[in-house]
Amino acid sequence: MLWCGGDDPINLEQPLVLHVLMRNLQTKNFDDVLVPEDHVSRSYNDTYYVDPQTVLRCHTSAHQAELLRNGYTHFLVTGDVYRRDSIDSTHYPVFHQMEGFRVFSPDEWEASGMDATSFSAADLKKCLEGLAQHLFGAVEMRWVDTYFPFTDPSFELEIYFKEKWLEVLGCGVTEQEILKRNGKPNNVAWAFGLGLERLAMVLFDIPDIRLFWSNDERFTSQFSKGQLGVKFKPFSKYPPCYKDISFWINESFTENNLCELVRGIAGDLVEEVQLIDNFTNKKGMTSHCYRIAYRSMERSLTDDEINDLQWKVRDQVQSKLNVELR
Numbered sequence: 001m002l003w004c005g006g007d008d009p010i011n012l013e014q015p016l017v018l019h020v021l022m023r024n025l026q027t028k029n030f031d032d033v034l035v036p037e038d039h040v041s042r043s044y045n046d047t048y049y050v051d052p053q054t055v056l057r058c059h060t061s062a063h064q065a066e067l068l069r070n071g072y073t074h075f076l077v078t079g080d081v082y083r084r085d086s087i088d089s090t091h092y093p094v095f096h097q098m099e100g101f102r103v104f105s106p107d108e109w110e111a112s113g114m115d116a117t118s119f120s121a122a123d124l125k126k127c128l129e130g131l132a133q134h135l136f137g138a139v140e141m142r143w144v145d146t147y148f149p150f151t152d153p154s155f156e157l158e159i160y161f162k163e164k165w166l167e168v169l170g171c172g173v174t175e176q177e178i179l180k181r182n183g184k185p186n187n188v189a190w191a192f193g194l195g196l197e198r199l200a201m202v203l204f205d206i207p208d209i210r211l212f213w214s215n216d217e218r219f220t221s222q223f224s225k226g227q228l229g230v231k232f233k234p235f236s237k238y239p240p241c242y243k244d245i246s247f248w249i250n251e252s253f254t255e256n257n258l259c260e261l262v263r264g265i266a267g268d269l270v271e272e273v274q275l276i277d278n279f280t281n282k283k284g285m286t287s288h289c290y291r292i293a294y295r296s297m298e299r300s301l302t303d304d305e306i307n308d309l310q311w312k313v314r315d316q317v318q319s320k321l322n323v324e325l326r
């Protein structure tokens with residue numbers, strides 16, 4: 001239905017594209033996909049909690065188990081996902097994912113002469129390489145081995161974009177325990193999660209993930225439904241303004257909390273928060289200096305406006321993060 005893996009078109013017998021709700025019980029988001037109790041992704045530092053039992057979905061993998069239980073064996077799920085993260089051109093606290101999932105029955109891998117896991121991994125890679133080829137044509141990409149609690153082996157696909165390797169998807173062979181718990185004990189499966197903004201950045205040459213949230217006509221008028229061959233033509237970029245802030249950190253300090261605070265004050269006017277200096281003195285106190293880049297995609301910012309933002313940042317960094325400004 002969607003693309004070809006090598007020469008074999010995928011036959012999605014039950015093509016299913018779902019838009020699903022963003023509020024998730026922790027059980028779906030984490031327990032159902034075997035995320036250990038002490039895994040970092042469960043922490044308040046990485047995930048937005050609505051209350052102790054409810055989180056904003058942090059990945060579309062949260063829907064794997066229930067769809068399997070409902071009897072689906074080939075599916076795509078799209079949805080918005082939320083993560084506390086750093087601030088730069090490829091990270092934004094909300095983005096979109098598309099989950100793909102495919103279950104195989106024993107006759108499929110037995111016919112190949114491979115063991116189930118190798119068969120599934122090979123099919124997965126072929127399918128995703130086919131997708132990348134279809135979308136991008138010639139592009140430099142590489143597979144990186146990684147870890148996810150719900151797949152083994154697990155991989156990430158990275159694409160060379162703007163002089164850096166950009167992770168565009170995570171995937172792997174589904175843990176047998178997930179199949180066993182959800183009514184498919186004798187099968188094998190693969191799953192992937194695509195970062196849709198990241199793919200679109202590569203496809204359309206979009207340099208900053210914040211642009212997807214822009215209503216500026218100079219941006220929106222460049223794209224129309226179904227047109228894949230377009231390359232973004234940058235309109236005049238307004239100058240950035242850099243402000244540094246230094247403070248002695250405490251044990252509870254985390255960079256994600258700082259980014260959340262800065263984003264709360266400056267919204268989409270903050271382009272990047274970067275650690276530029278880090279040292280520990282003889283007394284064991286650690287100092288961090290962050291450089292904050294303010295820039296609007298749409299207009300020039302005034303000095304007064306930026307100074308005002310920076311004063312608010314200084315104020316709240318001190319009062320809310322409890323650190324000592326230098």
Ligand code: PHE
Binds near residue numbers: 059148151170172191
């Ligand atoms: N859920 C993973 C993430 O968001 C991606 C993934 C999906 C990995 C499916 C493996 C299988 O990073």
